[in-house]
Amino acid sequence: MPGIGFVVFDGFQIMGLAALSVFEMANGVIGRPAYEVHVLSEHGGPVRNSLGFAIETAPFGAQIHDTTITIGSLVVKPSAPALLDYLRSAGTASRRVAGICTGAYVLAEAGLLDGRRATTHWAHARHLQSLYPRVRVEADRIFSADGNVWTSAGMSAGIDLALALVEDDFGQEVAKATARNMVVYLRRPGGQSQFSTLLELEPKSDRIRRALVYAKEHLTHPLSVEELAETANLSPRQFSRLFREETGQSPAKAVEHLRLETARMLMEEGHRSMDEVARETGFADRERMRRAFVRTFGQPPQVIRRAAEAMRGAGLN
Missing domain, CATH: 1.10.10.60 (Homeodomain-like)
Known part of the structure; x- marks a missing residue:
C-alpha cells in the first residue's frame, strides 16, 4: 500500500496535519487501508507543534515512503541538516514529495525546487522568491505540481493538495467522495486564486x-x-x-x-x-x-x- 510520510519538526504549524484526514477518509471510501500514514521527525518521539503541545512521531530511519510531505511552520527558520538530507533522499526515492504552506521553504532549502514551479502562502511568496531565485514561485496558486514535487498555499490548501494526490492515485470519483465525507469543496483547482x-x-x-x-x-x-x-x-x-x-x-x-x-x-x-x-x-x-x-x-x-x-x-x- 502507498505509504505517506508526514515530516514535522519543532514548532510545525498544526493546521498542516489536517491533510492527514484526507488519506484516512480515502481509506474509508476505498474500503481498505489503501494508505498507510506515518508522522516522522529526525529523532522520533514527541514533537511540539505551533500550539505548544506534542504529537508522537517515528524517527526518519531507512523506510522510503511513496509520498513524503513536509509541513511548514509559522516562523521560517533554517532546517536541521538531517532533515534536509532526509528530504534529498526522498526527492529521488519517493514517487512524490510535497510541501504544505512554508514547507516549500524546506524543500527549497534542500534544493528540491531548483528550476521548478512552486507556491506557498501568499504572505511568504515574495520572501521565498528572494531567498531562492532558482525557484519559479507562483504566488497566487492553491497548489502546484512540477514533476514529482508538489507544493501548496497556506493552511487549508494542504487539504486541496492531499485531495489532488488522492485523485492522482485513485481517480476523481474517489477524491470527490473523500471530499464529500469531509464536508469540504472538491477540490479547488491548483490554479485557483488564494483569495476568494x-x-x-x-x-x-x-x-x-x-x-x-x-x-x-x-x-x-x-x-x-x-x-x-x-x-x-x-x-x-x-x-x-x-x-x-x-x-x-x-x-x-x-x-x-x-x-x-x-x-x-x-x-x-x-x-x-x-x-x-x-x-x-x-x-x-x-x-x-x-x-x-x-x-x-x-x-x-x-x-x-x-x-x-x-x-x-x-x-x-
Whole structure:
C-alpha cells in the first residue's frame, strides 16, 4: 500500500496535519487501508507543534515512503541538516514529495525546487522568491505540481493538495467522495486564486453574509436585489444600503464577482464548454460572460482557458 510520510519538526504549524484526514477518509471510501500514514521527525518521539503541545512521531530511519510531505511552520527558520538530507533522499526515492504552506521553504532549502514551479502562502511568496531565485514561485496558486514535487498555499490548501494526490492515485470519483465525507469543496483547482470573493467582501453582519452564501450557491438564479433581500429578511432598499455599507460594493457587482470566480474555476477544470460555463454561472450567454471577463480581468475567457490548458499539459494543474 502507498505509504505517506508526514515530516514535522519543532514548532510545525498544526493546521498542516489536517491533510492527514484526507488519506484516512480515502481509506474509508476505498474500503481498505489503501494508505498507510506515518508522522516522522529526525529523532522520533514527541514533537511540539505551533500550539505548544506534542504529537508522537517515528524517527526518519531507512523506510522510503511513496509520498513524503513536509509541513511548514509559522516562523521560517533554517532546517536541521538531517532533515534536509532526509528530504534529498526522498526527492529521488519517493514517487512524490510535497510541501504544505512554508514547507516549500524546506524543500527549497534542500534544493528540491531548483528550476521548478512552486507556491506557498501568499504572505511568504515574495520572501521565498528572494531567498531562492532558482525557484519559479507562483504566488497566487492553491497548489502546484512540477514533476514529482508538489507544493501548496497556506493552511487549508494542504487539504486541496492531499485531495489532488488522492485523485492522482485513485481517480476523481474517489477524491470527490473523500471530499464529500469531509464536508469540504472538491477540490479547488491548483490554479485557483488564494483569495476568494467571499473573503474579500468580509461582510460584518450575518444577514449580508447569509445573502452572499445564498448567491454563491444559486448562481443560476437571477439573484436580483429583491431575491437577495428576502434571504436577509430585509426590504430591498434596506438591503442595498446595508450591503454597500458592509462590503463597499453594490449587490450586482458582488454577484458578478461571484459568477466570475466560479466561471474561472470551471474553465480551469476544463470539463465544460464555454456555453455550459456561462449557463452554470448565471451569465446566460457567452457574450455577456466575455464582457464581464474583459472588464474585470482585462482579457477574454478564452485566453484564461488556453493558459489553464497549457499548464495542465505541462502537469502543473
